[in-house]
Amino acid sequence: MTEEDFYADRGRLAIYLEIEWSDYLYGRSSKISSPPNPSTIIVPPYFHIELSKYITRWGNGSRSYLEVGGGTGRLVYEVAQSLGSLENFCFVEPSQNFFSWAKRILTCNENLPAFPRVDSNADAQPVQRPPVVSKLRDSMLMLNQTLEELDPNLGTYDLVVSCNVLDRHPDPREFANILGRYVSPGGLFVLATPFDFHDEITPSEKQFCDLKDLLTAESWAILEEMELPYSWRKWSRPRTWVGFSCQVLAARRLDNNII
Numbered sequence: 001m002t003e004e005d006f007y008a009d010r011g012r013l014a015i016y017l018e019i020e021w022s023d024y025l026y027g028r029s030s031k032i033s034s035p036p037n038p039s040t041i042i043v044p045p046y047f048h049i050e051l052s053k054y055i056t057r058w059g060n061g062s063r064s065y066l067e068v069g070g071g072t073g074r075l076v077y078e079v080a081q082s083l084g085s086l087e088n089f090c091f092v093e094p095s096q097n098f099f100s101w102a103k104r105i106l107t108c109n110e111n112l113p114a115f116p117r118v119d120s121n122a123d124a125q126p127v128q129r130p131p132v133v134s135k136l137r138d139s140m141l142m143l144n145q146t147l148e149e150l151d152p153n154l155g156t157y158d159l160v161v162s163c164n165v166l167d168r169h170p171d172p173r174e175f176a177n178i179l180g181r182y183v184s185p186g187g188l189f190v191l192a193t194p195f196d197f198h199d200e201i202t203p204s205e206k207q208f209c210d211l212k213d214l215l216t217a218e219s220w221a222i223l224e225e226m227e228l229p230y231s232w233r234k235w236s237r238p239r240t241w242v243g244f245s246c247q248v249l250a251a252r253r254l255d256n257n258i259i
């Protein structure tokens with residue numbers, strides 16, 4: 001776990017539970033099939049569901065999956081169901097707040113407790129809980145750690161994913177360098193970010209604006225580059241939507257070189 005958990009407060013948990021799990025927690029009133037916009041009232045888990053479809057296509061045949069900074073777990077939940085070849089999962093999330101929700105949603109059969117809503121000071125009872133996916137419940141390695149705290153002998157994975165973490169990191173290039181070492185030769189590396197850097201987290205000289213700048217042509221072949229909308233509502237200002245276009249990059253590792 002990080003020394004200072006940026007995501008420890010109730011408001012951030014409310015925001016992420018909504019953008020990742022609103023279709024279950026709030027019920028199917030959110031329109032999950034359309035890109036998010038303020039008229040849908042509740043933010044749908046559009047980003048994670050859409051991205052999982054692309055990852056499933058790019059990662060066809062992959063057997064192992066590592067996600068770092070996985071939040072409350074929606075992306076791995078979707079990919080585990082749609083990419084049938086996957087049998088070995090590792091989920092890394094340093095925030096104790098997010099990790100404990102990911103753990104109870106992904107690996108426990110029990111009913112979920114009341115959850116914080118973006119639009120209320122009172123917690124709400126979930127309308128539904130997501131059905132547990134047995135291969136995650138039974139075999140996923142869940143680590144409440146930062147990327148930097150991982151055991152370097154963790155091994156390599158066919159599919160390595162990190163979404164919306166780089167712009168919350170003090171040294172995004174170093175983060176990508178370390179994470180890239182966990183991609184098996186021939187494996188797939190998927191990164192996404194809205195480049196919403198904060199100067200107090202990432203010094204301006206460490207900020208950048210194109211994911212392709214992180215990967216060298218000697219070690220990586222770019223498979224696809226695209227944009228996906230990513231939105232959330234402000235805690236206690238639920239009529240204020242914050243919207244981004246996330247750059248998403250999928251690259252194949254060419255060799256054993258370290259990027």
Ligand SMILES: C[S@@+](CC[C@H](N)C(=O)[O-])C[C@H]1O[C@@H](n2cnc3c(N)ncnc32)[C@H](O)[C@@H]1O
Pocket residue numbers: 007068069070071072092093094095098145146147148162163164165168169
């Ligand atoms: C903006 S949230 C994104 C959550 C989720 N991936 C998503 O796309 O909705 C950033 C996440 O990165 C995690 N994070 C921050 N620094 C990290 C690090 N050094 N190693 C691993 N995860 C980190 C945070 O705890 C948080 O869950």
